[in-house]
Amino acid sequence: MSIIYIIQSLLLIAGAPLFVGSLRRLKAVLRGYKGAPVLQPYYELMKLFSKGRVLSGNSSFITSIAPAIVLAASILLAFTVPVAYIGSDYGLGNIFVIIFLMAILKFMTVLIGLDSASAFGGMGGSRELFISMFAEPIGFLTAAFLYFEAGSFNIIEITYINSRGIAEPAAHIMAAVAFLLWIAAENTRIPVDNPETHLELTMIHEAMLLDLSGRDLAYFELSTYLKLTVSMALFVNAFIPFGIAASASGSFLLTAFVLFVVKMLIMLSMLAVTETIMAKFRLFRAPELLATSFCFALTAIAIVYLH
């Protein structure tokens, strides 16, 4: 793998809390108050690293190893996604690697939720898997769509091909909309889950993390930020990849990088607007939303398969 890949993924890892901080700041501005500074997630992580760990008496070895596994999986995830530069070797970017790394994340999170032996962890785990049951087909269908459109299973190659031109814009838009709903479901955003709630009974993702403290919680928070950033980077690069740098020259790289940041900010604003103007759906109505998204993906595949 070329060195630029490694550098850009490291930048992605370092910048993930910054993206989340900007998202929170955008939401605050939309709602009319000042909000926390953009660097706040970094301060929170530093604070968590300096605190001690408290383990529940009922927990097993899972609670000791799961945070490290989760962090490792999300860091690896950051290395599979293209950011601004596409070289000639296509590195780690196989779609199935991405999908299964995310599955590892989810699996370990649910295990930790169950391991704490509190009622909320179990409830949060069951709800998370319930939503996943409806969201995973969408993920697979979108992957299939990308394959049919570009002819490859490697996300970096897909980005390169798509930056050359898109054959079927109608299908592309529909698959993009489907993928956006998938991002909302997998990363616990409104309308599927409320990431800012303080009520344990309504939590889906946070409920599984209620019993963690100190270093463990810091690992999980960082992996959540990374997962959101990686999902958005996937969207940006698979569906709106114009301006990607195909050669390693300085000016191309710079424009590609700036374009990437701009596209991410636009996506973050869209996310912020959606979170502000909508309420969270009832738990058992979320499948309706995800079924609609499934239908979009199916239509997109149908359109592109036959042309």
Added chain:
Amino acid sequence: MLEILTAVILITAIIMAGFRRINLLTKGFRIQSLAIGLLCFALGYLSGESHYYVIGVLTLITKTVLIPHFMNRSIKELSANREMDPIINGWWSSVIAGIFIAVIYVVMEGFNSDFIIAGVVLLVTGALMLVARKKAITQMTGFLVMENGLVLLELSMIKMGLLIDILIILEVLLISAIMAIMIFYINKVFHSVNTDYLSNLKD
């Protein structure tokens, strides 16, 4: 441009097949008709023929202004504003709509104009809404979606007389007005627009 509009039309069709709230349905219908109207203008611009413009203007006037106005007036009287028990429930309607659409794309593989396929998609989705719902308002919206599909179909055919276009659109206008009035009266008599109650009338 054309592709984006086609995507919007398909998206609105799928959303209307799946969701139950009535004001979402009217909004979706409005957006869909707006997209079709813009599509007519784009086609007219690209091909330079004037009758596309006429269809576009007529569609915009009737389907984005007049018909939603009728629908809103009869909706205001309704006490319940969403479909309570549709015949095909919840997320199944979205999935079935999706499967139908995929099947349509497979069956109509030979046709190379996008709009025929989109038109048939709208026809089928509209028919799905007509059949699978109980409230008269959603059935009426299904009928209107089928009309949109017809307009798309005739857009993709090259020579269609202007007269026939105007006749079709006027017919749609009249039928919608009649249906809106009927819904108003159904609501007044039965205090609901659930068409199950209409079977009480026979005996």
Added chain:
Amino acid sequence: MRLQEIKDAILAGNPGLNTEIKNKNELFVYADKDNIIKITECMFRDFRMYFAGEFCMQEDMFVISVILTSRKQGYFVIIRYETEGELISLQGLANQSGLFEREIRDLFGLEIVGAIDNRHLVKHEEWEKDVYPLCKDFTYGRKIRNLNETEVYRFKEVTNGGGYQIPVGPVHAGIIEPGHFRFSAIGEPIENLEIRLMYKHRGIEKICENTDINRLNLILERVSGESSVAYAEAYALLIEKILDYNLPEDIKAVRVVLLELERTYNYLDDIGGICLDVGFSYPAKKFAYLSEMIHQLCERITGSRFLRNVIVPCGLNSKITLANKADILETLQMVEKRFDGLLDITLNAVSFLDRVEDTGIVENKIAKSLNMTGVVARASDIHYDVRKSFPYEIYQSLKKEINFEKTGGAFERYKIKIAEIKDAFLFIRQALNLVENDVNKCREKINIEPGVEGFSIVETVKGELIVYGKTGLNNRFERLYMRTPSFMNWEGLTFAVLGEIVPDFPLCNKSFNMSYSENDR
């Protein structure tokens, strides 16, 4: 039926019974242990009274008083009996009387005869045994030890397969008041909910017995921070009723303005809370902003954000100038305009309506059987508002109609709170019309001779509040009892959540928004 007619009808049915009318709308009936059940039954059956509460006083013997109210005509009927150590249970006859009887047993040490539910209410398992705080022999200020071994408090459980218990609280993930909720859930739908409170029991009634009458309004305002003004008003009304004191019109108008301001900021917070709990953050923050505007207005005109220490018996403790009046009108206009805009957003948002419609329904039958009052009762088609039935200050001319809804769900409670806010704006403006000049501070020292008693009743933000006082020596009250609205209304929540899924519980709880601290006192 008028009060005199009731008295005659009772005497006709039970000859030889001692009755007395005090303070123009309180009828005291002196029964004894044997015929208390019969008389109470006859009250419910023949005269259609409502059970409002039951409390105990200690004189030579223990005196139990059962409070009944007539909502149509606006009077109280109090049935009293004396007892040495036994309390005749009205459970099964009067709704929710079990709560009152368990409280009397815990605080006074009487035994309940014929009880169905016999658990401790106030004293949690760690209290010392045989300690009865409200008895006269428990000295004021004595400290209580914590026990090391405790017995188990029995909750109702679901025992078949698939059901599990979720205990929530009293320490919550968010910073809210302490209360313990025990859910029995089968999957996600809630099968049963049991609420256990009294974590904030501060013994306020005992404190009231040891505070001078002129300073008591400060204590009463702190029973529940959300209803400070209403509690101060109830206390003022009680003293003025006992002394038969008449206030000038402009002070009455100012009191109404303050009461309605409190209603406004409370209901704005409530509505904002409902939006917040479903994740609809934009209106939630904006409603909170409007509520803050009202709080700042309250501080500008009286010096206290919660309007504390303003309403005192027989007077007013703060000066309201014409500049204040203009300030109020201007702020109200600004708030009202933005309020209408926000309402449109929430009532048209499909995702929000989807959550609150059809959630947390309390049927009319259940609301009636629990004797719920306030907004939550009016949402379930009970037409009762204290401001209309027992009009005080200038509400007789202001309040013409009662806002009610039929279904009793969270959305209906939301709509009623909106209607009450709009009413509040109207009442404030109408009341301010009666304030033509500056209203000066006027406060006098109060001295009441011992042995005088009376009841006062006020519509607080949560519902109907009844305060009873009997004066004693040294210008103090011998017994002050508060029948708070939350005490009766909390049970309604256990019925509202049946059949809902667990994630919808915070929404139901917030739509009720009952106060923990006024329940616990």
